[in-house]
Amino acid sequence: MAPYETDDSAKAGEPDDVRAGRRKASRYVVPVTVVGVAAATIGLVPAFAGSGDPDLPKISAQELVEKIAASDVQQVSGTVKISTDLGLPDLGGLESSLGGAGKPSGSDGGSSADPSSKLLELATGTHTVRVAADGPDKQKLSLLDKASEYSVIHNGDDVWAYDSQSNEVFHSTGAGEAKDHKSGKAAPEDVPATPQKLAEEALKAVDDTTSVTVDGTAQVAGRDAYKLLIKPKASGSTVGAISIAVDSKTGLPLKFTLTPASGGAAVVDAGFTQVDFGKPSASTFDFTPPKGAKVTEGDKAEARGHHDSAAPSGEHFGKDAGKGLExxxxxxxxxxxxxxxxxxxxxxxxxxxxxxxxxxxxxxxxxxxxxxxxxxxxxxxxxxxxxxxxxxxxxxxxxxxxxxxxxxxxxxxxxxxxxxxxxx
Structure with a gap:
């Protein structure tokens, strides 16, 4: 049986245009990473918080997957709440035991603003992330803390990262090349910190071992959404289910929740608490290093051995952690x-x-x-x-x-x- 298990699922003898749509949608499906998955997963918020289940037109699982694949949201801004519950023990003083603590910022020639290390903070705890995008060449991601803010800004060929706590800046060029896979660098939109990126990765694992169904509706960040439910058919996997809330109008994933087969709290959950599809202000993507800030150029950092350090990319959170299990x-x-x-x-x-x-x-x-x-x-x-x-x-x-x-x-x-x- 095909993985889309609804009454409207594609049957043998379906028209060519339907099969073409299925092939297009199959480009999007859920790899679960192997070694180092903690660097890639992002955690728990109450599932599908909202004000009731909206009454929406019936849609099949295949149609909903295709709706995600066809989504072409170019302009969006909002706030995403992210947390992690991998069940790891408290690291306590392990870092200092290994000699990693107590180093002054940049003492190893690097920068505290380097996205390749800074964004690993998303792999543990609960975080609030502010996101904005205006087409493929302008994105911004800000990781908010109680006393500081860390931002990564992609504007054209430039990627800037700023850590307000240390007043350090990391700068890299060549983000445009990354789009053509000519460079190891990438931009903030590649960071798996939003429901959209997590859903795209998740959908890459759908095959005949997977059940994909529509599990009702929800309201997320004030938007009506369908719920897509992805589950392994066979026992033996630690993955219980993946639930994706899909905006009914734009097809943009608004919430992503991965629950384990063992039950309990979600392992991975990222959801918009506020979202706006209007055009962000152009000034959102402007950046000038603050006076007195230490600026590290990405190319120089790479020359010292920090390869690909300019890339807050999915490769750091997935490829280097091991490939997908699809x-x-x-x-x-x-x-x-x-x-x-x-x-x-x-x-x-x-x-x-x-x-x-x-x-x-x-x-x-x-x-x-x-x-x-x-x-x-x-x-x-x-x-x-x-x-x-x-x-x-x-x-x-x-x-x-x-x-x-x-x-x-x-x-x-x-x-x-x-x-x-x-x-x-």
Whole structure:
């Protein structure tokens, strides 16, 4: 059966134009990243807060996916609330134990305003993000804190980032080249901090292992919306469901919520609390470094080894974290790097060699904080493959065997052990 499970789903013998629409829509679907997924996921707000369910015309799942694919919103501004609940333990003093704390800003030649590191803050806790866009060449994203503000502005070929707390500026050029995939750089619209970007990534995983249905309506940020529900058909995945609220008029995703199969709070949720489709003021995208601010040029930072540091891009939050678990994409993109895929769809598992000798245990690291952190994450397991440790979050689990093999995916611990046994 096709993944779109409604009475209006496409049947055999459908017209060519319908099949073409399905192929177009299939470009948008949900990869779940593997190693380092914490850098890519964004968390929890009360699901679909609003003032009742609006009465909207009936729409099929296929039509709603195509509505998202056809959405061409060029001008938008608003506020997005984002949080994360991966179930990770408190890092406590781990950073200082590893020697990372206490460094003065920029002491390693970098900049506190560098988006490649600053935007990782979105991977934990609750945040408020202000966004604005006026076409493909003008975007702004501002991460608001109680006492400071961090902004990334894309205006033409320039990308500026400013950290008000440290009064540092990061500047890069060549954002236009990134659009043609000629550069490692990208602009704020590539950051997975909005329901739209998360939904586009999510829709990339829809295949025959996926159920896609319309789950009623909702009102988000004062807008009437349809709810698209995406769920793995088979058991074994840690992903329970993904719910996307889609604006009924524009097709723009307004809210994205990923709940785990284990239940409880959402792992990933990002939703507009305010949205406006009017043209933002041109001054929104203007930026001049404040007087006295330290300015770091991106090209110079890269020359010191900070490659792609100008890019607050999906590549930092997904590609470098491991590829999507969507069957074809993961295998094709990762096998060249010594990685291969076991299984398909939502139960896909990435197998690779860490190049090491397994995970240090006890006092092997010589650092009690590090050992305690590893112990809090890991469960010792054994099987035909030998023995190893499973590191777990509420979404991604990774088995590292004592001989250095690794198995990672949005699957249960038992599924990882079974994969390791089969691969032995």
């Amino acid at each position: 069957g074809g994409g993961l295998g094709k993109e990762m096998e060249g790097g010594g990685l291969k895929t076991i299984g398909e769809g939502w139960n896909s598992i990435a197998e690779f060699d860490t190049g090491g000798q397994g995970v240090p245990s006890g006092a092997a690291t010589g650092n009690s904080d590090v050992d305690g952190f590893l112990s809090s994450l890991g469960d010792k397991v054994s099987g035909k493959f030998g023995s190893g440790t499973v590191f777990k979050t509420r979404l991604i689990n990774v088995l590292i065997t004592d001989n250095g093999k690794a198995y990672a995916g949005a699957v249960t611990k038992d599924a990882l052990v079974k994969a390791a046994n089969a691969a032995k």
